[in-house]
Amino acid sequence: MKLLIDSADIKSIKHLIEYYQIEGVTTNPTILTMETANYWEQLRQIRSIIGQDKMFFVQTLAVNSTEIIEEALKIISELDENVHIKVPVIDEGYKALKELNRLGIKTLATAIFTAQQALMAAKCGANFVAPYVNRIDNVSGDGINVVSEIVKLSEMHQLSTEVLAASFKNVNQVHQCSLVGAHSITASPDIIEQLHSHPSSAISVKQFSKDWEARFGSVRI
Structure with a gap:
């Protein structure tokens, strides 16, 4: 399972990239409004930190297919052709996904709340689909089950589209x-920090050091 950072915070991205196995970064318009830097400057900084080999996802703002495609092309021209374009699964989004697929542009279908939405986005050529786990739970759905159904549909229909679960x-x-x-x-x-830690791990390490120092007078080998 690939692990990506859902943030545009430069300090956090630098730290997580340094310490853990991270495959990429996802951003969205809301995340980017939380930062003080210019939109393009922030995105370029993130790409500089993670390098060209890691996945980078940037979302369009338009709600018209023609404008979505125009924004996608601008994002790629401003950044690089390896960027994945995030497109919401609205009617105009599906239409844009088909054209972006034809143009060979990598995409992620986002704001997914049902397995059928994911399947339809995959049929339109999306490389990734992003079900919103916690937001699905918040509207009386079952986010984990939706992810499970999308995975099963992908395998059943032999789709190359990958499930990138989001909203935790x-x-x-x-x-x-x-x-x-x-x-x-x-x-x-x-959340990524919490995935890697547990209070009992730190307690165990302290006990190891305490026992070693009591016996040998040093905590270094």
Whole structure:
């Protein structure tokens, strides 16, 4: 399962890239409004930090297919051709996904709330589909089950589209997504930190050091 950072915070991205195995970064308009830098400057900084070999997702703002495609082409021209373009699954988005696929532009269908939306986006050529796990739960749905159904549909219909689960409020949701076969997950920096840690691990390390120092007088070998 690939692990991506859902943030535009430069400090957090630098830290997570340095310490953990991270495959890329996802952004959206809301995330980018939280930063003080210019839109393009922020995106270029992120690309500079993660390098060309990691996946980078940038979302369009338009709600008209023609304008979505125009924005996608501008994003690629301003950044690079390896950027994945995020397109919401509205009617105009599906239309844009078909054309972007024809143009050979990599895409992610975002704001997905049902497995059928994901399947339709995959049929339109989306490389990734992003079900919103916690937001689905918030509207009386079952986010994990939706992810599971998308994975099953992908396998059943032999689709190359990958499931990139998004929108998490806790580690257990990420864990459950990994159990049902999500190909990738994108999460906020705090969730990613929590995926790698447990209080008992730190307690164990302190006890090891305490026992060693009591016996040998040093905590270095």
